[in-house]
Amino acid sequence: MKYDKSLLNPYIQGKDIDRNNFSDVIITPNHMFSICQRFMGAGMSQNFGAIMILEHYNSIHDFQYVIEIGSEKGCLSTYLANLAGMTERFFFETYEISKQSHWYNREIEGAGHWFEKLEKISPFISSHEADIFSDDVLSHVEENMHDNNLKTLIFCDGGNKIKELEVYAPLLKPEDRIMVHDWNIEISEASINHIMKDNNLVYDEPMSHSCGNLGTTMMVFRKS
Numbered sequence: 001m002k003y004d005k006s007l008l009n010p011y012i013q014g015k016d017i018d019r020n021n022f023s024d025v026i027i028t029p030n031h032m033f034s035i036c037q038r039f040m041g042a043g044m045s046q047n048f049g050a051i052m053i054l055e056h057y058n059s060i061h062d063f064q065y066v067i068e069i070g071s072e073k074g075c076l077s078t079y080l081a082n083l084a085g086m087t088e089r090f091f092f093e094t095y096e097i098s099k100q101s102h103w104y105n106r107e108i109e110g111a112g113h114w115f116e117k118l119e120k121i122s123p124f125i126s127s128h129e130a131d132i133f134s135d136d137v138l139s140h141v142e143e144n145m146h147d148n149n150l151k152t153l154i155f156c157d158g159g160n161k162i163k164e165l166e167v168y169a170p171l172l173k174p175e176d177r178i179m180v181h182d183w184n185i186e187i188s189e190a191s192i193n194h195i196m197k198d199n200n201l202v203y204d205e206p207m208s209h210s211c212g213n214l215g216t217t218m219m220v221f222r223k224s
């Protein structure tokens, strides 16, 4: 049987990720640390260390509910969705304020078309076009973290990480964790001192150091 060639995606992969085009360089471990990778052939605004961190962090804590704030192109979302679907040990949901710009955009490696299939087949996976600060989203998250008492990891990677931490940190139970991306780029200790103090947040060691060592620009917190 001949495959239908017309089904092939016409877009050239990686037009906007050329700074990570490794075709003419000898790859070293340092390349693993560079941000804005292609993962599973689609776009992910993380380095490869982020996958390793999340894989281990999840296996250590056995979270029951994982929330990604900011889906963008969706390949980190697709990784976490597959982790949820394969293990069937946590519910994963990702939030994006506008799915049209990146999520469904094949030309810039959006992975939404594939995520859509995953969420149809697994009750553990869902994506939402919604504002993370809306009352609907907040009450849904609160219902699952508190009424449902799910052990939770929140990953703040939307448009305003400081506000995301400020709004979501108060929901944390002692066993929950909250992680931010772009540490010391868009958000730093100086900018969130008051949030840490008001919510009794501390860095979650040793993972917070591991995040730095792998160049992820992630930082992770727990209640003290």
Ligand SMILES: C[S@@+](CC[C@H](N)C(=O)[O-])C[C@H]1O[C@@H](n2cnc3c(N)ncnc32)[C@H](O)[C@@H]1O
Residues within 6 Å of the ligand: 043, 044, 045, 046, 068, 069, 070, 071, 072, 073, 074, 075, 076, 077, 095, 096, 097, 098, 102, 130, 131, 132, 133, 157, 158, 159, 160
């Ligand atoms: C840095 S990108 C996310 C990258 C993604 N987590 C990854 O690792 O590939 C941030 C995304 O957050 C979305 N965003 C910004 N404000 C938001 C809000 N209030 N609610 C939901 N999503 C938001 C933006 O549209 C953008 O796509």
